[in-house]
Amino acid sequence: MTRFVVRRVLVMIVLLFVISAITFLLFVVALPNGSPAGLIAGRLATPAEVHLINIRYGFDKPLYVQYFNTMKNIFSGQAYSYQSGFNVLNEIRAGMPATLSLALGAGFIWLVTSIAVGTLAAVKAGKYADRVLTVLAMIGVSMPPFFLGAVLIYYVGYKWSIIPIGGYVPWTQNPVQWFVHMLAPWFTLSVLFIGFYSRVLRSTILDTINEDYVRTAHAKGLSDRQVLLRHILRNSLLPIISLFGLDLAQVIGGGAILTESVYNLHGVGQLARDSIGRLDIITLMAIVILTALAVVLIGAIVDIVYALLDPRIRLGS
């Protein structure tokens, strides 16, 4: 087990390094003239000014030196946006509460709902309820979150005035309003995943139903519900758990972008979107790197937990 963990952690570290390097390279390559000096200096810059800026910011140093400096700045909270001058890490930190509220809340909702829906669909497979749930799941998977958000905002928020039209209220300020403002975003973000996860769980359960140990359990005299809870669900939930960990990481980092933008939550995702519009390279790069890092980290944790739960994994690899 220790060997597995150690190996997984090593792979993770290498991956983190490679990802940050590639992201850095991509963004540096994207800049005209190979450096943001042109962006900083402005339109009427003389070559002398550009040259001075190059020296001051260190753009004339070799790439790997720039890379180390940038990484150091990002992680120590010293990185400043070229466009707005704000400290990047502070901006990201300001956006975290909204993003985390959205991601964790939606994550909880979609996990619980998917399990319920998937199990229900599997138990009633082939019957009317199953077909209806399948149709709903398919529609959920086919909807872009920002479209669903727009529809909800317009009809439920604007026309019927049931929910507020976007915006984020910090929990520390007003818990009730926080909840009310998060309802629609939670729903919007969950729909996509519920559609996908419930289908996966349904097919996993249907596969597990035919295993021998389930038949044994029935033969032993366990009731249907006991068999379902103790044997079927336990085994069917494994792939869901690992998928969930990865998806949650992806949502925290990037997937929530669309939902945040539509509901104007000013989270990290919306920050990323605004950075694209302004071509704010540093902020964008910082967000991408930190997100990818989070994904890889959580991925490693999920792998380890999965290996803990399923001995076949750690013995077989």
Add this chain to the structure above:
Amino acid sequence: MATPITASAPGTEFSEGIDAGFESAGLDLPPGIGPWSLAWRRLRRNRVSLFFGGVFLLIVLMCLLAPLYSHDVAHIGPDTQNITGTVTVGGKTEDIVSLIGIPIGPTWEFRHYFLGADELGRDVAVRLLYGGRNSLEIGAVATLLTMILATIVGLLAGYFRGITDGVISRILDVIWAYPAVLLGITLGTVLAVRGIGPLKGTTLMVPAFVIGFVYIPYVARPIRAQVLTMREREFIDAARQQGLSHFQIMWSEILPNLSSTIVVFIPLILANAILLEAGLTYLGAGVQPPNASWGTMISDGISTIPAAFHNVLIPGIMLVLTVLSVNVFGDGLRDALDPRAKVRIGR
């Protein structure tokens, strides 16, 4: 050179799924019907999937006929702005774009502004069809790119194993570690600003390439896994004994067995590609003006809620309908090709 020894019984050209599935279902079919015909028969019985497949084809056809509609029916192009004009609807003359900037809603009259106008006075129906062409084109190109590259990569990794597999798998891990949207944003922004060779600026190929690239690991990994299993089987050894080169084996032995997996992935990737294009465009990293797509229409429409919600609703519904059709058809396709999926709870 003798022809390679391949398994002769029909049905074993796939992995053992088909035989096992049929035996457990108690069906007794005469030998000689190939797996594709069997799959087609099963697909034919699935009315819902066929219906949605038809819907998708209808949408594609409508979009292809966009120039026809534009020239002969509406007499207006997708970019023709008409802010100050008026139009006669059911006897009344109305401003296309009212004095405070609210465009007209659907008129339900084919000859003009069938689905209304946007804030610049452009005909929504015409733009919908032209935008659809772009969205579908990007989706198709991206899917093609993903499938071809992922198959090659998965095949090479699974067949040669060893170092090749190690390198390829690590590269796939890196791509896969990026959340799809963020990777799309990074690549989309970089390519739009700087570009690599012909992939630059506002061409539609940029989002197509980005989307296609992002999805490669999702397909390559399962293909690699399947090739790894196939690698161990006797018919590969037999083929090697016959003197076939590596590439001949990959082409004539392994690839046909991958065909069902590949076919099943195509609608899945297509649906996701269309969705991702809309998402990336909404974020500003996808289709750039002056090109139009369903993504740009929804994006523009969102900025003018609540005055003219039909600008959001109409392209959005079209998008959802298209993706839904592809998804349902793909689901039916998967059911038809994989008999194990048909096993029900039975006691």
